[in-house]
Amino acid sequence: MKELKGIHHVTAMTSSAEKNYAFYTETLGMRLVKKTVNQDDIQTYHLFFADDAGSAGTDMTFFDFPNLPKGRKGTDSISKTSFRVPSDAALEYWAKRFDELGVDHDEISESFGKKVLGFRDFDEQSLQLISDEKNEGVAPGIPWKNGPVPAEFAIYGLGPVYLTVQNKENISLVLTVILGFREIAEEDGKHLFEVGEGGNGAQVIVEERNDILPAMQGYGNVHHVAFRVEDHAELEKWIARANEFQAPNSGFVDRFYFESLYMPVSQQILFEFATDGPGFAQDEPYETMGEKLSLPPFLEPKRAAIEAEVRPLNTKRS
Numbered sequence: 001m002k003e004l005k006g007i008h009h010v011t012a013m014t015s016s017a018e019k020n021y022a023f024y025t026e027t028l029g030m031r032l033v034k035k036t037v038n039q040d041d042i043q044t045y046h047l048f049f050a051d052d053a054g055s056a057g058t059d060m061t062f063f064d065f066p067n068l069p070k071g072r073k074g075t076d077s078i079s080k081t082s083f084r085v086p087s088d089a090a091l092e093y094w095a096k097r098f099d100e101l102g103v104d105h106d107e108i109s110e111s112f113g114k115k116v117l118g119f120r121d122f123d124e125q126s127l128q129l130i131s132d133e134k135n136e137g138v139a140p141g142i143p144w145k146n147g148p149v150p151a152e153f154a155i156y157g158l159g160p161v162y163l164t165v166q167n168k169e170n171i172s173l174v175l176t177v178i179l180g181f182r183e184i185a186e187e188d189g190k191h192l193f194e195v196g197e198g199g200n201g202a203q204v205i206v207e208e209r210n211d212i213l214p215a216m217q218g219y220g221n222v223h224h225v226a227f228r229v230e231d232h233a234e235l236e237k238w239i240a241r242a243n244e245f246q247a248p249n250s251g252f253v254d255r256f257y258f259e260s261l262y263m264p265v266s267q268q269i270l271f272e273f274a275t276d277g278p279g280f281a282q283d284e285p286y287e288t289m290g291e292k293l294s295l296p297p298f299l300e301p302k303r304a305a306i307e308a309e310v311r312p313l314n315t316k317r318s
Contacts (some may be wrong), residue, residue: 137199
């Protein structure tokens with residue numbers, strides 16, 4: 001059984017698919033590589049923002065649940081998502097860009113030897129940019145070739161995901177004993193774990209907090225984080241491993257663009273294990289990925305009903 005390859009994707013919740021599309025493509029310069037629906041709630045858009053090719057390890061995805069309340073920050077949550085950029089100089093570019101575009105952001109700082117720039121989107125989703133200048137490990141993706149950000153500064157992958165918990169030891173056991181992560185550093189009460197080749201694309205940062213309330217699910221918060229596995233055969237081994245540890249899990253789930261296993265590790269922290277393929281290009285050409293409403297084959301017979309249910313969302317690029 002092979003180690004996990006790193007972070008596959010992060011899925012969060014938004015109050016507005018329209019604002020979400022504008023912010024992540026026009027402000028952050030990420031490519032919308034798939035416009036589809038939540039396969040378990042087909043009235044809900046599911047948008048995938050990634051690198052130029054929609055590579056595993058680069059995509060931040062969003063559910064647009066109708067009438068969802070605003071989430072509360074707190075413990076027992078996936079509390080922050082990082083995006084990789086090529087260099088420290090890129091962070092300077094982004095600080096200026098955020099100022100010009102009115103994006104709420106922090107000052108550039110350092111975390112575990114890497115330069116970072118924290119910021120929030122319009123839903124107050126907690127995000128940060130992390131510099132790859134001193135990074136080694138999992139390779140990044142490819143900047144969006146037709147995006148608004150110069151390639152030398154562009155977002156091209158996911159970085160460390162933050163977990164805020166009440167009991168660090170419990171989540172540490174899950175990460176190390178079941179999932180094969182290694183704890184490699186501690187800094188200011190935060191614990192850095194990595195897996196596989198390591199580096200920014202394969203790290204989780206855990207912080208124990210007992211001075212704040214538990215998080216409440218809603219828009220502006222993360223729904224789940226997914227970790228990369230090579231293929232179907234490896235996924236079956238992870239299903240067997242989850243069952244060996246008697247961990248609650250979904251069993252095999254076919255998402256068409258990848259195959260998955262879901263494993264809740266606390267009341268509000270959900271881990272997914274997802275295969276690198278088949279990928280997003282199997283039902284759309286590269287040139288127009290993300291422009292039409294894509295549906296997996298099992299939902300295609302319901303297209304007319306789905307298109308009547310979800311409101312129009314224009315993602316066609318001129």
